[in-house]
Amino acid sequence: MTEGLDVPRGLDLGNRARALEQLKVHPAAHSQMVSLVMDILPEQEAGLLVGSRQWPLLAARMHKIGESEGTHVVAQHLNRLTADTSWNRATGRALVGRLVDATLHSLTTPPSASPASASRLWVSPMPARSRSTTTPATAAPGQPAPAEAAVPAHRQQAAPAKRAGRGR
Numbered sequence: 720m721t722e723g724l725d726v727p728r729g730l731d732l733g734n735r736a737r738a739l740e741q742l743k744v745h746p747a748a749h750s751q752m753v754s755l756v757m758d759i760l761p762e763q764e765a766g767l768l769v770g771s772r773q774w775p776l777l778a779a780r781m782h783k784i785g786e787s788e789g790t791h792v793v794a795q796h797l798n799r800l801t802a803d804t805s806w807n808r809a810t811g812r813a814l815v816g817r818l819v820d821a822t823l824h825s826l827t828t829p830p831s832a833s834p835a836s837a838s839r840l841w842v843s844p845m846p847a848r849s850r851s852t853t854t855p856a857t858a859a860p861g862q863p864a865p866a867e868a869a870v871p872a873h874r875q876q877a878a879p880a881k882r883a884g885r886g887r
Contacts, residue, residue: 720823738775739775760800
């Protein structure tokens with residue numbers, strides 16, 4: 720979600736006005752992004768997207784695209800939300816999550832992408848590698864590869880789990 724954005728360390732998405740200020744999205748630019756979304760999506764879905772916790776990050780991405788390529792390009796990106804409504808199959812909280820994901824996808828793929836490639840989700844290779852549980856073959860040629868898959872450090876068990884209740 721933050722790839723390619725200049726995100727400050729203390730970003731607080733709970734405080735929308737402060738988050739927009741930290742992300743350098745000026746009030747005029749923010750209202751322009753909101754009206755773009757309101758023009759493209761139905762009123763309820765636009766309200767859910769703008770009201771989502773991740774909205775400041777999406778607004779920052781739209782602002783960045785708008786500054787470099789123009790607001791018409793941002794509109795082209797967002798128009799793909801009306802063409803591919805797979806996000807609309809969810810309800811409640813899931814709808815907000817899917818709508819945020821679909822918006823991020825529409826903003827991170829070129830507007831000229833073919834419809835076949837636009838329906839596939841784009842996966843960034845760097846985060847995907849960082850979450851991978853496999854290791855590259857580090858053994859010398861002719862040697863067997865490691866028998867077990869690598870486990871990320873934060874998932875490794877450092878010590879046996881503490882037992883609950885009385886001991887014997």
